[in-house]
Structures are given as structure tokens and as C-alpha cells.
Amino acid sequence: MTLTDQEIARASTMQPISEIAKKLQINEDDLRPYGKYIAKLPLRLIDSEKMKGKKLILVTAITPTVAGEGKTTASIGLCEGLNKIGVKTAVVLREPSLGPVFGMKGGAAGGGYSQVLPMESINLHFTGDFAAVEKSHNLLAALLDNHIHQGNSLNIDPRKIVWKRVMDMNERALRDIVIGLGGHAQGVPRESGFDITAASEVMAALCLANDLVDLKDKLGNIIVAYTHDNQPVYARELKAQGAMTALLKHTIMPNLVQTIEGNAAIIHGGPFANIAQGSNSIIATKMGLSLADYVVTEAGFASDLGGEKFLDLKCQYGGLKPDLAVIVATIRALKSHAGIPFEKLKEANTDAVRKGLENLEKHIENIKHFMLCPVVAINKFATDSEEEINVVMQRCEELGVKVALSEGWEKGGEGCIDLAKTVQEVAESGKSNFTPLYNFEWPIEQKIETVARKIYGAADVEYSLKAKQQIKLFNKIGLDKVPICIAKTQYSLSDDPKLINRPIGFTIKIRAFDIAAGAGFIIPIAGNIMRMPGLPSKPAAENIDIDAEGNITGLF
Amino acid sequence: MTLTDQEIARASTMQPISEIAKKLQINEDDLRPYGKYIAKLPLRLIDSEKMKGKKLILVTAITPTVAGEGKTTASIGLCEGLNKIGVKTAVVLREPSLGPVFGMKGGAAGGGYSQVLPMESINLHFTGDFAAVEKSHNLLAALLDNHIHQGNSLNIDPRKIVWKRVMDMNERALRDIVIGLGGHAQGVPRESGFDITAASEVMAALCLANDLVDLKDKLGNIIVAYTHDNQPVYARELKAQGAMTALLKHTIMPNLVQTIEGNAAIIHGGPFANIAQGSNSIIATKMGLSLADYVVTEAGFASDLGGEKFLDLKCQYGGLKPDLAVIVATIRALKSHAGIPFEKLKEANTDAVRKGLENLEKHIENIKHFMLCPVVAINKFATDSEEEINVVMQRCEELGVKVALSEGWEKGGEGCIDLAKTVQEVAESGKSNFTPLYNFEWPIEQKIETVARKIYGAADVEYSLKAKQQIKLFNKIGLDKVPICIAKTQYSLSDDPKLINRPIGFTIKIRAFDIAAGAGFIIPIAGNIMRMPGLPSKPAAENIDIDAEGNITGLF
Numbered sequence A, B: 001m002t003l004t005d006q007e008i009a010r011a012s013t014m015q016p017i018s019e020i021a022k023k024l025q026i027n028e029d030d031l032r033p034y035g036k037y038i039a040k041l042p043l044r045l046i047d048s049e050k051m052k053g054k055k056l057i058l059v060t061a062i063t064p065t066v067a068g069e070g071k072t073t074a075s076i077g078l079c080e081g082l083n084k085i086g087v088k089t090a091v092v093l094r095e096p097s098l099g100p101v102f103g104m105k106g107g108a109a110g111g112g113y114s115q116v117l118p119m120e121s122i123n124l125h126f127t128g129d130f131a132a133v134e135k136s137h138n139l140l141a142a143l144l145d146n147h148i149h150q151g152n153s154l155n156i157d158p159r160k161i162v163w164k165r166v167m168d169m170n171e172r173a174l175r176d177i178v179i180g181l182g183g184h185a186q187g188v189p190r191e192s193g194f195d196i197t198a199a200s201e202v203m204a205a206l207c208l209a210n211d212l213v214d215l216k217d218k219l220g221n222i223i224v225a226y227t228h229d230n231q232p233v234y235a236r237e238l239k240a241q242g243a244m245t246a247l248l249k250h251t252i253m254p255n256l257v258q259t260i261e262g263n264a265a266i267i268h269g270g271p272f273a274n275i276a277q278g279s280n281s282i283i284a285t286k287m288g289l290s291l292a293d294y295v296v297t298e299a300g301f302a303s304d305l306g307g308e309k310f311l312d313l314k315c316q317y318g319g320l321k322p323d324l325a326v327i328v329a330t331i332r333a334l335k336s337h338a339g340i341p342f343e344k345l346k347e348a349n350t351d352a353v354r355k356g357l358e359n360l361e362k363h364i365e366n367i368k369h370f371m372l373c374p375v376v377a378i379n380k381f382a383t384d385s386e387e388e389i390n391v392v393m394q395r396c397e398e399l400g401v402k403v404a405l406s407e408g409w410e411k412g413g414e415g416c417i418d419l420a421k422t423v424q425e426v427a428e429s430g431k432s433n434f435t436p437l438y439n440f441e442w443p444i445e446q447k448i449e450t451v452a453r454k455i456y457g458a459a460d461v462e463y464s465l466k467a468k469q470q471i472k473l474f475n476k477i478g479l480d481k482v483p484i485c486i487a488k489t490q491y492s493l494s495d496d497p498k499l500i501n502r503p504i505g506f507t508i509k510i511r512a513f514d515i516a517a518g519a520g521f522i523i524p525i526a527g528n529i530m531r532m533p534g535l536p537s538k539p540a541a542e543n544i545d546i547d548a549e550g551n552i553t554g555l556f
Helices: A005-011 A017-023 A071-084 A098-102 A119-123 A129-149 A201-208 A212-220 A241-246 A282-291 A303-318 A331-337 A350-369 A386-399 A408-429 A444-456 A465-477 B005-011 B017-023 B071-084 B098-102 B119-123 B129-149 B201-208 B212-220 B241-246 B282-291 B303-318 B331-337 B350-369 B386-399 B408-429 B444-456 B465-477
Strands: A055-061 A089-093 A114-117 A156-161 A165-167 A177-179 A190-192 A194-196 A223-227 A232-234 A255-259 A264-267 A294-298 A324-329 A373-379 A402-406 A460-463 A507-510 A512-516 A521-525 B055-061 B089-093 B114-117 B156-161 B177-179 B190-192 B223-227 B232-234 B255-259 B264-267 B294-298 B324-329 B373-379 B402-406 B460-463 B507-510 B512-516 B521-525
Touching: A005 A114, A005 A119, A017 A255, A055 A071, A055 A303, A055 A350, A055 A408, A071 A089, A071 A114, A071 A255, A071 A294, A071 A324, A071 A373, A071 A402, A071 A408, A089 A282, A098 B129, A114 A119, A114 A408, A129 A156, A129 A165, A129 A201, A129 A223, A129 A241, A129 B098, A129 B129, A156 A190, A201 A212, A201 A282, A201 A303, A201 A512, A212 A241, A264 A282, A282 A294, A282 A303, A303 A324, A303 A350, A303 A444, A324 A331, A324 A350, A324 A408, A331 A350, A331 A386, A350 A373, A350 A386, A350 A444, A373 A386, A373 A408, A386 A402, A402 A408, A444 A460, A444 A465, A444 A507, A460 A465, A465 A512, B005 B114, B005 B119, B017 B255, B055 B071, B055 B303, B055 B350, B055 B408, B071 B089, B071 B114, B071 B255, B071 B294, B071 B324, B071 B373, B071 B402, B071 B408, B089 B282, B114 B119, B114 B408, B129 B156, B129 B201, B129 B223, B129 B241, B156 B190, B201 B212, B201 B282, B201 B303, B201 B512, B212 B241, B264 B282, B282 B294, B282 B303, B303 B324, B303 B350, B303 B444, B324 B331, B324 B350, B324 B408, B331 B350, B331 B386, B350 B373, B350 B386, B350 B444, B373 B386, B373 B408, B386 B402, B402 B408, B444 B460, B444 B465, B444 B507, B460 B465, B465 B512
Parallel strands: A055 A294, A055 A324, A089 A264, A089 A294, A165 A194, A324 A373, A373 A402, A460 A507, B055 B294, B055 B324, B089 B264, B089 B294, B324 B373, B373 B402, B460 B507
Antiparallel strands: A114 A255, A156 A223, A177 A190, A177 B177, A223 A232, A255 A264, A512 A521, B114 B255, B156 B223, B177 B190, B223 B232, B255 B264, B512 B521
16 A cells, blocks of 8 residues: 555654754754754855855756646655765755645645655744745735825825735635725725735745845835836835845745755745746755755756746856756656646557657757756656656667656655766766856847747747837836746746647747846746636645644645 | 833843743753744643642733733733742743734833843744734635635525634735635635734634644634525534644644743733733643743733633633732823823823722722732833822722832833732732633623623613624524623723723623634624724834844834
């Protein structure tokens, strides 16, 4: 009988977090503990001298199915594997959102024998970082509506407010709301809404900040609204940034936990991978590089979304230089790119795998565009046939790309030793020479077109009238010299979720831009993006329970 | 120059929380630390054997002014004073809400030299308890709206939903909102709103629960809505209580911190004192009684609100037996009850003090109604004249009521030694014989009228037609054998905030009832109550800042 993630997690013996810290040469006194198995790490442990010569491994994926292809599990497994072969490695991850925990997808602490612990705490609240980001974000919203109610001396046009509220919950009913009703004592009625907390610009800013002062600057630079004469209104004009940053005093510190095999895991921040950068904080990544020899980290969705943003946006802002990228592929997803329907994905079908390889090949090319060596990791499922796996292995060999199985889910680190050896070999080869795709100084259109053509494989980029006007505005107000963070579907390399596998000849349509002036990027919007998910007809929350001893069940 | 609360707090040397725990005979291994100076305490430390013979001191107050009369500061000062005279005492308090911290009133960690530490952490997030209550509450709301969106098999009438959402923020604009707009994919449009988190029934239930299983039962019994044929719909019908309780796994554990003088402070829960019970959790109070010889605890507003609810509702539910009640009075508030306007309160005026004593006398009578000995504590301000103080002292002597100065704000424990000795003398005298005012089994009207006549001094109680119909409903569905928690203004003994001092001959008008079927009480509403405050024209948040080292300023 297969054990659930939670059963495996509970059967694992955890070490006190001070023991995990010791492995990284951290004194117990430097820890800010949250219970016995979680601690926050002070920023003074980041040391640019110690970061030199360390290896940074990005884990990305092929274009995913709805279930996700197991990047987090593969990252944790790879960390275990590397430690098993004697490479001192930390895995650096994002924090889970409560939305999927109570909705459909479940937690985000890995799976099977490749998990981070304590999984219940990590999935539920953790150290309160999401709650703090939420409060910081919503304080700004409260100050903004209060400012208008109290006389609106900044001349804000209530119809041009772009700052919504956030809640870490799948909350369909809060997407579009009208607030300030009930008479003049209740403020000014206007349309608004809630996004999920992962979509907050405060989260994006936290994950790009170097320290508290930098974070405060970023939060002060958030554009919340426009005046009646179309001038941007910044959070600093509401004197919000001090209190917003005070709320994040502890949140800026990365969280240290452990893997099932007792290796170090640093978990910090959780920005969306469509409208934000989709990976853990710069601070966490640098912390990992300061404390371990190898850092394995993941970025949301595939190489065209989280991958590209990690490499262009986060690495350039953070001065990070990754050494290679692991591309996680599943036989299941390859077949689905060949058009095989969900219910038939478990049947062996080498032709379908072969056809779906076009998608993998594109992601391999994408990694090479950044002058990085790719390593393909096949996240093995019990239903995969040997022939199907061989198809992928052979193609990779033909392409001269290293490939290995990732069996961390079933076997933990033992199942990732081949992958770990491959990764080590490639990382030590020094063949990668990371180069971002674009320079922040380039014109906005050039940045967008570079990503669209090189990474998505688009034939062309089209801008709506509104988008064109916005570009003019950005050029005028100095918002053109920042990275772009294209929001588009994760289910296709294009902006149309129906175009699976490796579409060609398509046009990317930029219908508008969102702004994250505080975090430091602009968001070209290609297609519909969802900033607030909804619950399914059978929410996972219904199965979650807790007993008299505090044992939580039903989390996965 | 007078130091700010924050300067005093920062100048204080804190002991590691394990040292504070040691004083209570708690092993370090039993602590769940949150940094070096805060820890959660496991429920297994509650021991009914150890509670026997311990003294429970309620700190209440006269009818307050807008500024509050310093109950928290007096409670902390009394704890310091008792420890100074050799009585092993813990102070047990509520957790601060972020609403007042960012609004007008400031934090709730005491003041001057009577504070609990670390004050910044306690005031901002603390151990995440409010955030967890908020998430638990809002999960139920999300499940409810999702249920209706997904087909509404429970036949809920969307116009009869009584479960709103909560946010720990002064959020005027969210009081009255319309949700579910944007077309049928966004759910069912309906009117709703947000209350502040302290007003959540989840908070009330947490603070009345004995353990996780009891809490889960209470949460399952929350009434969220009514069907089209007016049947109540419970949270358990949405299968919400398991996940809601799982979110509160750590929140149910009380928080241990320290006072400036290194004594134990237990801080847990923060329900409103108008629509809920207004004092810390039963668990926290019992924890204090298990670990210390004396427990000093406060309840919100005056003896007619938090005081009465502490004694009738919380003590009966928790099987607690207080030994005396300290009534905090200020010269300032006494003068204000004589009608002296705010700007003249600093001028010496013995006649006004004498007139205002009518209010104090009523609160003394109220405590005696519970067969408790009152002790009057004069919370001394620099502007109080000796003559004014003597007026209060003399009257108390005439009434045979013990009285002492409370100078904890200025002098810490040293300023509360007289008060401590007085409290000890009265507590050890055994003259109190605590008896609640009413029995839960009494008819609803009898319970209301008893409180209104005996405690408020009302001549009569009037019920609206709606209230009368609701009483019939409660009798029918078995919601009549629960305590009442009357919601009314804190600025008057009556339900009219303009009737200061000791009004007589007035009628209490019950216009309707709210229900807290999960927490286990009903709420007769007398007058307007505010469940969601707003920010003032100059929010305190504007002055809060943080520097590169993480030092927070502007908190008070």
C-alpha cells in the first residue's frame, strides 16, 4: 500500500533545527526559532565572500499539465542525492499558499520520500510570512481608502485606484466587489477586489529586496492610484512604507527547515509565476549560497515562465550566476503534449512520447539561449514504461544533453544519485556561461520581443492601442528601464492554452500592462490571467481534520 | 524628559524566555519558542490540582473615557508589585489587535514602566494568533460562498447569510460591500462585509474552548446562514470545522512573555468586549492558575461590560472562581463624569471629582453583586492633585472599600506595592464568595433583566418586535440555555453614550439579537455597535518606521 505524503512525513524522525543549522556552521544563537523544527535566519549570515565559487542549480520544467510535473519534489530529491554523494547542498524553495492547500492542488512541500518537514506547519501558516505580507499589503489599501474618505488631499481619482486587497485563500466571491457602501460614514463607494496574497506586489518586492531599507524603498515606490490629472500616486505619499516594512521585520528573514533525510532546506517567499517572478527571495538564494556549496532552487511553471523570469529578472537584480538548469519532464506530460487525453495518459504510448518531445526540445533550447547547460530529469511515475523512458533518454543523447531519472518521490536521495552525479559533473565542467537574454536598459518593445521570439517561439508580437499608450507613459515617467514580467498561460509556450506541445507561427498579443513599480518591473499581459483562484466543487479543506493530540490529517 | 513606552521598553534588558519559564517550573523542552523572548505553552501544563487554592484577581474599571483608564498598565503594575512583596504572580492578558496599533489608540502591551516585552513583537503579529483566527474565519466564508456557487445543495438563502469575513485592520471601506460581482463565474452577488478580527466568533470560541476537540465542536456549531425555509445552517454542514481547527493548532496554545521586571505574562486571545466576552482565553487563565500562585487578569471596558461578561460568562464556562476585583479609576475620568470637558480635565477640581464618584460607587456595587470584594486602584497621573486623590481615598474609606494608588506607569512594581499589599490582604481574607448573577438555565428575558437592572441600574428593559420573535426562535431551537453577552456602549452604564456618571431611570432597549451559537452565547444588542472601526485622519501607521537594524519606532 502506498503511504500518503503525510504518513511518510509523520513516520520521519526530525532532527532539532539547531542540528540542521550546525551542518551549515550556524550557531544556535543565530537562529530565531519557531518551535523545535523551524527557525528564521538573520540576514547577517549572507556573505558575498562565501558565495564565491558556489554552484546555483535552477530546476525548471517542460510545459506542465494541470497536476504540475513535480519540480519541488525533484528539487528536494536532487538535494538529497547531492548530499548523498558528498556535496554539501541546500534546497531553496518558495513557501506554500493556503489557496491550493484548501483548494485542489494541495500543499507545496514536495511529495513521497522527497519532502521538507514539518510538512503540516510549512503548509499551514509556517512562520506567518504570508500573513505578514497580506497585512502589509492591506494596510496600504486601508490607508488609501481612508485618505480619500478624510478629504483626499492627494487628489486621487477613485476610479483610477490600482491597489486592491489580498487574501491567502481561493476566494472567487472576492474577485470583483464594491466597497465603501452604507452611506457617507463608510467611505467612498467604488469597485475593487481581492487578489490572492501570492499575487501581491509586496510579496514580489520582498523577494527582490536586499535588506529592510531596500524593501522600504521598494514599498514606498508602489503606485497605488492616479490623480484626476493622471499623475501616479505612490505609497510613500500615504506615508505607508514605514509601517508596511515594520510588519515585515521578521518576514524578511528566510526560514530554515529540513528535508526527510535531514538536509538543509531554506524556504522563503512565494510570488506568483505569471504576474510576478515566481521564485523564492533573492535573500534566501544568497543565504543558501553563503551556507552551502550547492544550492538547488526551483521557479514556477516551465522555462518560458518562472524559468525565464528567474534568469532575466531575479538573477540580474540579485547578481546571481546559475551554473546549470535541470528541466523536469514527465512521460505523462509528454504524452499529453501529443494530444493524448487525460484518462489515457497511463497507457504506454511511445509514439506519443516521441511526439511530445518537441516540447522538451524547446525548453532545452530555451535554457541554451541563456548560455546554460541543461540537464533533463525524468520524474518517474510507476505507470511509465521502460520503452517510454528510453525514448526520452535516446533523444537527449542525440541532442548531446545529459539526462537522468529522478526517483526522489519513491526512493528519496537514493533515487536521485544518478541525477546528482550528472548535475555535479555538468556544474563542475564550467561549460555554462550564464548570460541574461536582455539588458534592463533596452527599450520595452525590444525586451518583450526578445522573450517572445526566443523563448516562446513566437513569430510576432502585437500591441493593443492601450498597451501602446502605456509604453509611451512608461517611457515618460522613467518606468522603461526595468525588467519585464510577461503574464501568460502556463499551459502553452504561446499565449493560447490550447496550443500544446511546440506551437509555431503564433503572435503574442499584449493587451495591456500592469505595473509593479515598487518591486521593480512591468507586466505585459498576454491573455487572461487569474489573480484570485476559486475553490473546486469538493474543496480539499473538507478532508482536513485534527485530533485531540493535534495530529492533522487530510493534508497532501 | 518623559521617555516613550517604546524607549522604556528598548532600554529594558530582557531575559531569555526559558528563564521566565524556569520561574514557573516549566522545562525548556516544554516551550514552543518564537524567537528568544516568546514561547507558546503546551496545554498539558494546565493542571486542575495545581489550580486549587490559587488566587484569581480581576482588574476592571469605572466607565472609561475615550483614552481608556489604564487597566492593562494597572494589571501589569499589580503583577510586578505582588512579585516584589514575594507573591508568585503571573499577569494574564489579551493580545493586541492591529486595528488600534495603526489607528489611534496604539498598542496594548501596557505603558510606561508597566509593560510586557518584547512590545514591538507583541503589538505586531506576535505569534500569528490573530492571523490564524482570521484565516480560520475566512476559510468558512470561502467554503460558504463556494457552496452556493457550486449548486447550493444545502438550500441556503443568499439573503440570509450571517457569516461575514474578518480582517485585523481598521477598515471602514470594507464594512458594507457587495461581493460576487463580475458575472456568473465569480459567484453569486450579495451584500456582505468585513468585521475586525477581534469580533470574530472564531476568536470568541477559541477563548472559551478547553482543548482542540472542544474548539472543533464549537466551530462546527457556528450558524453561518439560514435556508430558504429559515432553518439554521451550521459550519459542520460545510465540513469546515476540521480545517478551521487545524489552522488553530498552535494558536490554541497560550503565549508566554515577560514584564519589564522579568515576571511571567501570559497573553492569549483578544475577543471584543461588546459583542464578545472581552477577556483572554479560559485556557490562558487556567494556565496561569496552574503555574503561579496569583493570577492578575483584565477584562475590557468597565464592570458593566467586560467585567460582567468575565464573571457571568467566562467564569461559569470555565469553572473559575475569582477572589476579588480591582476597579481602576482615574481622577481624569471621574471629572469627566461630572461633565468637565476634555480640555479642562487637567485642572484640579475636587468638586468635580466628588460628583464623578457616583460612577465609581456604582461599579463598586456591581462587584459586590457578584459577592466579590472590590479594591479601588487610582491610576495616578502627574496632573492629579493631592486633594483630588484624597477625595477618592476618603469616600472609599467611608464605604469600607480598600483603596490604593497604582503608580506602575511611572514607577513599575515599586509604584504598586501598596496596591499589591492591599490586594493580597483582601484575597487572603477569604471574604469574597463569588456567585454569578444568573444561571445559564434561566429564561432569556430573566438573564437580560437581571444584568440590566442590577449592573446597569436600568429601570426597565424594552424589546423590539424583532427581538421578541428572536427569543421565540431561540426557545424553539434550544438556544435559550446559554449565557447572554449584551452589546452596548462602553461610555455609559446605560445604552446611551451621552448618559455619563451614574444614570438612573433609563430603559435598556434590546433591538435585536446576534447569535454566537458556536462560541456558546447570544448577543442582545442595545444601541449601535461597531464591529469594524475606521482609521482617523492621521493614522498612527504614518509615524511607524523601521531602520536598517530592524529597530521599530513610532509604536506606542
